[in-house]
Amino acid sequence: MLRLLVVFLTSFSLSFLLLWGTDGDATPMFGSINSVIYVLGAMFGALSLAFFNYIEGIMKDVPKKLKMKNFELYSLVVNALTDLKREVISNVLLVVVLLVLAFFAGAFGEMEFIQRLSYTSYWTWGVQSLRGACLLSVIVVVCVQLAGFVTANSLRAEVSMYGE
Known part of the structure; x- marks a missing residue:
């Protein structure tokens, strides 16, 4: 959560700095x-659904014999996969929240009363920076999800290698 907050605030700051530094010329x-x-x-969303199903498949591949031989190892593998599934779900919810935030920020920025406020350019730049922060945060979440896929793929290889 802290990492996400840092990414979001950094993205917002960089977007605002770009708009301020160009005096709004970067608005388009x-x-x-x-x-x-x-x-x-x-x-x-489509990738997350596929990834979630992929993790389910890996969980089914974990040999049941391992449960009898080494319960701690079996428990560790199942817990790691369950945590990965939770991360997929939380990432999907996060992306939905960022999508809604970007939409409402754009709509808010186009409202007429915002255009009449003093320091209008700063308000507009703030709203646009919020949208930029949402975009960059979604890109980071996608990259984190892809890194989770690589981890799951490595785990599947380990399970297959030592499965039976």
Whole structure:
């Protein structure tokens, strides 16, 4: 959770710094973030479903003989896979929250009363930076999920090698 907070705040700060440093000339980069983030979210959802099923398959591959021979090792493998499944579910929920946040930030930034506030450019840049932080955070979550897939693949290889 702390790592996610650091990623989000760093992304927000870098986005705002980019907008401030260019005096708003980088605004078009942030204008179409929703279309990119929705595609990433859809791909991530499909990948997560496949990954969750892959982990289920690995759990079924863990030999039941191992339970009788070495219960501690069996318990360790099953707990690691269960934790990986929980991480997949929490990552999906996180991406959904980031998608909704990016959508509402974009809608909020386009509201008329925001445009009439003093320091409008700073408000607009803050909203756009929030959208940029959501995009970069989703990319980081996707990368973490892919790293989990590599871990699961290595675990499946170990289970297959020493299975029976």
